[in-house]
Amino acid sequence: MQPLTLDALNTMPTAEFAAALGNIFEHSPWIAELAAERRPFARLADLMAAMTTAVEQASSERRMALIKAHPDLADKTQRAAGLTAESNAEQTSVGLDRLSDAEYAAFERVNSAYRGKFGFPYIVCVRRHTKDSILRDFERRLPNDTATEVATSIREICRIAALRLDQLVSAGERLAVNGRLSTHVLDTHGGTPAAGIAIELFELCGLGDNRLIARAVTNADGRTDQPLIHGRPLPMGHYELVFHTGAYFADRKAQRSDPPFLDIIPIRFAIAEAEGHLHVPLLVTPWSYATYRGS
Template sequence: MMTRTLSELNAASVGEVVAALGAVFEHAPWVAEAAAAHRPFARVEDLFAAMRAAVRNASDERRLALLAGHPELAGRAARDGRMEPASVAEQASAGLDRLSEAEYARFAALNAAYREKFGLPYILCIKRHGRVSLLRNFEARLASTPEAERAAAEAEVLRIAAIRLNALVSGEGPLRTTGRISTHVLDTVSGRPAAGVEVELAEFVSSTESVVVARAVTNADGRTDAPLIGGRPVPIATYELRFSIGDHYRRAGFELPDPAFLDVVPLRFGVGDPEGHYHVPLVATPWSYQTYRGS
């Protein structure tokens, strides 16, 4: 996937714009072609606004075809690889390429029920959702009306397109499509940041099961060198940060009991805004801790 600058796209031929951006909307290169007629664009936001207008001004038949062109989540096209490369990557990011047979069967039943009721594939910007949130959304939208569901599907198509466009085009006025999870650790016994603390971030994929999505070690500032999640939407989910604070105090020379009163400290929190910044610090001693949502 090659990134192009906005200035390059402003100077390119229509064919080159379509070649670069034709897959931003699934199987709908006509959106990029229509937007290209409104160049030059000063900001990436302006380019996206032109693409959004092209969709909204299209015929009802074409808008329905745009929705119908999206693959089902964990459907047969996904399993057989008959999707746009961006869709393959998006479904893989949510683990939909690694489901058990029982999980595939659940998605197959949901997809069939949705298509029978609405005549369209269920569309969701899955980069913004964890597994639990995805299934909760799927089941909730099955109770919707055809009119409301079509509007919801078009909104999700635009969210998907915005993320894809931001990944393909650089320039002024990028779209707000990313969030992050970050942390730092403060040792209140020494009154200093806690360096060398192992940190693990896990996402709950069911009420009882979690999957580790990031590991890091705090630096001299008590922070991780990079966000634990960054540069993409933070999937809506329940997460848990796990801090190996007991090892930190052992290295500092504290004689901790065995087992230590606090060894691995878990902080469980929820993310409801995929484009938000969730800074979740740990303020600790060998016998106590606290947290808050920071900035």
């Protein structure tokens, strides 16, 4: 299948344009139809701005219909009935299709409380969150008034749409919707980058099992060949990086105790900026280690 390009969108008939972009905003092709009137678009950001303007200038009734077009999070009935492909992929990406019993009960509770108070589904751009941070966001937003939640829901819908658009349309200049998490390991005992160290990245989950996000091995520069998270937002939440340094120093016959003083080193940290670049390095000897927040 050929990628959809901005040049192609600029020349499509309006009906074809609306069909191609109809689910950038959930079940709401009218937004693409209105944006089509502003063509041609020089940049993907211009197209996103036109679609956002269409939402902002719509009637309150139409904006509420847009909010209500979205599914509840982690709802087994809606999933069985058939989510849109976009919503299904988004909920799956954060693990909402495989919750523990405690997590499922927590999502049911907050979904019901939110709908009971506001009369519409809780909406958040799940690709920017972990399961735990979604639950925290639920609790933080529940005390709000309806006007605040309508405005917040529209803002989150536009974030969802920007990510969908960035994935769907090929253009030279991408939208600023993704982040990056990277690491490197420096052997400060030998004064060299540490190659061959196995690394694991886990998402820490308060109500379920911790979730393995990535595995990698450091290269000759002490870095991983690819960032641990890239090409997507950094899901906000708590994480643990695990560095297997014992085997590295054993291979180099570094002076060490038996068993080694340091073998597996865990570093726990939090991500708060979904579109940022977070660098979490390790500076290590057989007896000590340090880290810092880089970018």
